[in-house]
Amino acid sequence: MNPKQTDRRRFLKNSAALAGLAVGASAGALPVAAEPALEHVDELHQYGERSHFVESVRVGSINNPERRLPNEPRDFGLKTPLQDSAGIITPSSLHYIVSHGYEPPDINPRDHRLLIHGMVDRPLILSLEDIQRLPSVSRFHFIECHGNSTTGGLGGPVRISPDATVQDTHGSTSCSQWTGVPLATILKEAGVQKSATWIIAEGADQNKHSKSIPLQKAMDDALVAYAQNGEPVRPEQGYPLRLVIPGWQGINNVKWLRRIDLVDEPYMGMMEISRYPRLMPDGKSRWFEFEMGPKSVITRPSGGQRLATQGFYEITGLAWSGGGAIRRVEVSTDGGKTWKDARIHEPIASKSHTRFSIAWNWNGEETMLQSRCTDDKGVVQPSLAEVAKHWGTDIDFFRKSTLIVSDLNAIQPWKVNQDGSVKNAIF
Amino acid sequence: MNPKQTDRRRFLKNSAALAGLAVGASAGALPVAAEPALEHVDELHQYGERSHFVESVRVGSINNPERRLPNEPRDFGLKTPLQDSAGIITPSSLHYIVSHGYEPPDINPRDHRLLIHGMVDRPLILSLEDIQRLPSVSRFHFIECHGNSTTGGLGGPVRISPDATVQDTHGSTSCSQWTGVPLATILKEAGVQKSATWIIAEGADQNKHSKSIPLQKAMDDALVAYAQNGEPVRPEQGYPLRLVIPGWQGINNVKWLRRIDLVDEPYMGMMEISRYPRLMPDGKSRWFEFEMGPKSVITRPSGGQRLATQGFYEITGLAWSGGGAIRRVEVSTDGGKTWKDARIHEPIASKSHTRFSIAWNWNGEETMLQSRCTDDKGVVQPSLAEVAKHWGTDIDFFRKSTLIVSDLNAIQPWKVNQDGSVKNAIF
Numbered sequence: 001m002n003p004k005q006t007d008r009r010r011f012l013k014n015s016a017a018l019a020g021l022a023v024g025a026s027a028g029a030l031p032v033a034a035e036p037a038l039e040h041v042d043e044l045h046q047y048g049e050r051s052h053f054v055e056s057v058r059v060g061s062i063n064n065p066e067r068r069l070p071n072e073p074r075d076f077g078l079k080t081p082l083q084d085s086a087g088i089i090t091p092s093s094l095h096y097i098v099s100h101g102y103e104p105p106d107i108n109p110r111d112h113r114l115l116i117h118g119m120v121d122r123p124l125i126l127s128l129e130d131i132q133r134l135p136s137v138s139r140f141h142f143i144e145c146h147g148n149s150t151t152g153g154l155g156g157p158v159r160i161s162p163d164a165t166v167q168d169t170h171g172s173t174s175c176s177q178w179t180g181v182p183l184a185t186i187l188k189e190a191g192v193q194k195s196a197t198w199i200i201a202e203g204a205d206q207n208k209h210s211k212s213i214p215l216q217k218a219m220d221d222a223l224v225a226y227a228q229n230g231e232p233v234r235p236e237q238g239y240p241l242r243l244v245i246p247g248w249q250g251i252n253n254v255k256w257l258r259r260i261d262l263v264d265e266p267y268m269g270m271m272e273i274s275r276y277p278r279l280m281p282d283g284k285s286r287w288f289e290f291e292m293g294p295k296s297v298i299t300r301p302s303g304g305q306r307l308a309t310q311g312f313y314e315i316t317g318l319a320w321s322g323g324g325a326i327r328r329v330e331v332s333t334d335g336g337k338t339w340k341d342a343r344i345h346e347p348i349a350s351k352s353h354t355r356f357s358i359a360w361n362w363n364g365e366e367t368m369l370q371s372r373c374t375d376d377k378g379v380v381q382p383s384l385a386e387v388a389k390h391w392g393t394d395i396d397f398f399r400k401s402t403l404i405v406s407d408l409n410a411i412q413p414w415k416v417n418q419d420g421s422v423k424n425a426i427f
Numbered sequence: 428m429n430p431k432q433t434d435r436r437r438f439l440k441n442s443a444a445l446a447g448l449a450v451g452a453s454a455g456a457l458p459v460a461a462e463p464a465l466e467h468v469d470e471l472h473q474y475g476e477r478s479h480f481v482e483s484v485r486v487g488s489i490n491n492p493e494r495r496l497p498n499e500p501r502d503f504g505l506k507t508p509l510q511d512s513a514g515i516i517t518p519s520s521l522h523y524i525v526s527h528g529y530e531p532p533d534i535n536p537r538d539h540r541l542l543i544h545g546m547v548d549r550p551l552i553l554s555l556e557d558i559q560r561l562p563s564v565s566r567f568h569f570i571e572c573h574g575n576s577t578t579g580g581l582g583g584p585v586r587i588s589p590d591a592t593v594q595d596t597h598g599s600t601s602c603s604q605w606t607g608v609p610l611a612t613i614l615k616e617a618g619v620q621k622s623a624t625w626i627i628a629e630g631a632d633q634n635k636h637s638k639s640i641p642l643q644k645a646m647d648d649a650l651v652a653y654a655q656n657g658e659p660v661r662p663e664q665g666y667p668l669r670l671v672i673p674g675w676q677g678i679n680n681v682k683w684l685r686r687i688d689l690v691d692e693p694y695m696g697m698m699e700i701s702r703y704p705r706l707m708p709d710g711k712s713r714w715f716e717f718e719m720g721p722k723s724v725i726t727r728p729s730g731g732q733r734l735a736t737q738g739f740y741e742i743t744g745l746a747w748s749g750g751g752a753i754r755r756v757e758v759s760t761d762g763g764k765t766w767k768d769a770r771i772h773e774p775i776a777s778k779s780h781t782r783f784s785i786a787w788n789w790n791g792e793e794t795m796l797q798s799r800c801t802d803d804k805g806v807v808q809p810s811l812a813e814v815a816k817h818w819g820t821d822i823d824f825f826r827k828s829t830l831i832v833s834d835l836n837a838i839q840p841w842k843v844n845q846d847g848s849v850k851n852a853i854f
Binding site (some may be wrong): 108346 | 475
C-alpha cells in the first residue's frame with residue numbers, strides 16, 4: 001500500500017510504448033460501446049459464443065491424398081493455436097485432431113454401448129447412463145500426438161520452416177479436465193482373469209481404430225471419459241466415450257470407445273503394423289512405444305509474433321511429461337549460455353500441461369529464447385543435439401519419406417531478431 | 428490384478444438394470460456409426476462444436492418488464508445447467524449471466540483501453556496488448572450472483588417450486604480458470620497514493636456499471652482477466668477485460684472493464700443505492716456486503732432427475748466458499764440424521780468450485796439427500812433454520828417484493844420419492 005515500496009515492482013518504467021499514454025484526463029472522453037441489435041444478443045444466450053473479434057483457429061492439413069493407402073479415406077490433422085493459449089486448459093473447440101482415415105462419427109448416445117469381453121468372468125455391455133452411475137474422477141491430462149514437434153506426421157514440413165509458429169511446431173498437444181470412470185473400476189466389475197495381460201480398445205469410427213495397451217496401464221490410471229472441460233466429450237474427441245491413457249502417445253486414447261477385449265498378447269492392429277514402428281539407426285525397429293518424454297515450449301513470444309518495443313515482457317509457455325508432473329522449467333534468453341528457473345504455476349498436475357513464466361527485459365538485440373523442463377522422475381528435456389545422437393537421422397514412421405530432423409522432445413529455440421520478429425530456429 | 432480381490436469393489440452386483448445386459452457375445456453385432464457428409468465434418472474443423480445430441484443450455488428469465496425501473500433497458504438472467512456439470516470447470520458457453528439493464532457490448536479489442544486514475548502518482552491508459560505483456564496468473568475462481576439460491580433476483584419464484592432443478596435453485600454460480608494480471612501489479616505501476624482507500628471500477632456497457640471495492644481487496648487477489656478457460660473472456664463475461672474479485676458477490680466482477688478510479692470512500696453507485704442493501708429484521712439495512720459464505724449443493728441426483736433403479740449411485744456435487752478453500756463436505760442420505768464425509772476431488776483451489784462425491788446404495792425408499800461444507804476458515808454451511816434465525820423473513824433486495832424464504836447459503840435438501848423422482852424440498 002506504500003507507494004514508495006511499490007516502485008520497486010514497476011514493470012512499465014522502461015516501456016516507451018506506455019510512457020506516451022500516461023495521462024491525467026478523466027474517463028469522460030472514453031467511448032461507450034454501442035448497444036448491439038437485440039437479435040445478435042439473443043443468439044448468444046442459451047449457449048454463448050466467443051467474440052467475433054477472436055480469430056484463433058485450428059490449422060493443419062485437411063487432406064493429404066498422396067500419402068493415402070489404396071481405398072483409404074482422407075486423413076486430416078488440425079493443430080491447437082498454442083500461441084494464443086492462456087492457463088492450462090485447451091478450449092474443447094480448439095483441441096488438436098489427428099484422424100487416420102476417418103471422420104468423426106455422429107453417435108446417438110442412447111444407442112451407444114461399451115462392451116467389455118474376452119478374458120473376463122462377467123462380460124458387460126454398458127450404456128452411457130450405466131457408466132455415469134459409477135464413481136467418477138476429473139483429472140487434467142494432456143493428449144499429444146507422438147508426431148508432435150517432429151517433422152513426421154501430418155503437416156510435417158512446416159515444422160522446419162523459419163516461419164513456423166508454435167502451432168505449427170507443437171500444436172498437436174492439448175490439455176483438458178477429463179471426467180470419467182477409472183477403467184480399473186469397470187474391469188473389476190467384469191472380473192479380469194489371471195491370463196489377461198493386454199487390452200485391445202476399439203472405437204466406433206468407420207475404420208474401427210483399435211490399439212493394444214498393456215493391462216497394467218489400463219488398471220493404473222486409464223479413464224473411460226464422458227466429459228471434457230465440464231461438458232460432454234466433443235464429437236471430434238470421441239463423443240460419447242473416449243479412452244484416456246494419461247501420458248502415452250495420442251493413438252492410445254481411443255475415441256468413440258465401444259469395445260475393450262481382454263487378451264494375453266498385443267494385437268498387430270493397423271497402427272501397430274504399418275504406422276507406428278520406428279526405425280533406429282542400426283536398422284532395428286521400435287514397436288510399442290508408449291510414454292511421451294518431458295517437453296516444454298515457449299508460447300509467447302514465439303514464431304511469427306513480433307516484439308513491439310524494447311522493455312519488459314513476460315515469457316510464458318507450457319511444459320508436460322508423460323512420466324508425471326513437471327518439477328522444474330528453466331529458460332535461457334541468451335542462446336543457451338545461461339539458464340534461469342521459471343515460475344511454475346498451479347495447478348501442477350501429473351501428465352498435464354503446466355504453465356510456466358519468467359520476467360525478461362528485451363534490450364533490442366538479436367537473441368535466442370529456449371525452455372527446458374524436468375519431470376518429477378528427474379528426466380530432463382534434451383537438446384536437439386542430444387536427441388540426434390540417440391536417434392540419428394530417422395525414417396518418417398508414417399510413410400517412409402525421409403525425415404530431416406527427428407527432434408521429438410528436443411528443446412525448441414525461438415530466434416528474436418533486431419526488428420522484433422520471432423522465428424523458428426530449427427530449420 | 429487378482430480377480431478375487433477386485434470382487435470387493437464391485438458396484439454393479441446389485442444393479443438390476445445391468446444384470447440383464449451382461450452377455451458373452453462378441454462385438455460383431457454392434458453397429459458401426461455411419462460416416463457423415465463431408466460438409467458437416469468440415470464445419471467442425473477450425474473451431475469445433477459440441478454434438479447435436481447435447482442439449483444442455485442456460486435458462487432463465489430473458490425479460491422481466493414488470494420489474495423494470497422507468498426508462499431502464501431489459502434485464503436478463505441466465506443460469507448454468509449444474510445438473511449436467513462434470514469436474515469443476517463451467518464451459519464458457521454456459522457461464523451464468525445476470526445483466527442489470529444492459530446487453531453485452533460488442534467491443535473491438537484494438538480500441539479498448541483501461542484507464543487507471545484518481546489518487547495515483549502516474550495515471551495510466553493501457554491497451555489489451557500492454558496488459559498482456561505484464562506478468563499473468565491463472566486461477567480457478569467461481570463467480571456467483573449473491574441472489575443465487577435465494578428467491579430474490581431474476582427468476583426467483585422457481586426457486587421454491589417442488590419441480591425446481593439445481594439449475595433453477597443454484598445455477599447463478601459458475602467456475603472458470605481465469606487468466607490475467609493481478610490488479611495489484613497495475614496499481615503499483617500507477618503508484619497508489621496514501622489517501623486512497625477504495626477503488627471504483629467501471630464497465631464499458633451502456634449503463635456504465637460501476638462498483639465500489641475496498642483497496643485492500645483490490646491489492647489482495649483481484650485480477651484484470653483477459654482469458655477464461657484458455658481463450659479470451661467471452662463477450663457475455665466482459666470481453667476483452669473483466670475485473671475478477673475472487674469470492675465476493677458477482678456484482679463486483681465488473682465486465683468490459685474500462686476504468687478504475689482510486690478514491691477515499693465508497694461511491695453510492697446505482698447498485699449500492701437501489702439494489703443491494705438488505706433489510707434486517709430490526710429494520711436496519713446492510714450495505715456493502717461482499718464475501719459469499721460457504722455453500723454446497725448435490726448436482727446428481729438433483730431436482731427433476733429420476734433414479735432408474737435401486738442400487739449403486741455416486742452422489743456428486745459442488746462446494747465453494749468466498750472465504751477460501753473447501754476443507755470438508757458431509758453428505759446425509761437419511762434426512763439429516765447421519766452425515767458422512769464425502770470425497771473432495773483435486774484441485775482444491777481457494778474461492779473455486781470444488782467437486783465432491785460419495786457412494787450411495789438406494790434401497791428404493793423415500794429419503795432426503797443433503798450436503799454441507801466447511802471452508803478452511805472453519806465456517807460451516809448453515810441449515811435453513813439457522814439462516815432464518817439470523818435473517819428472519821427478508822425483503823426482496825431487488826424490488827421489495829416479499830421473499831418467502833431467504834435461504835442464502837443454506838443446505839439444499841433433495842427429496843427422493845419411491846418412484847425414483849427427485850424433488851426440491853425447499854418449498
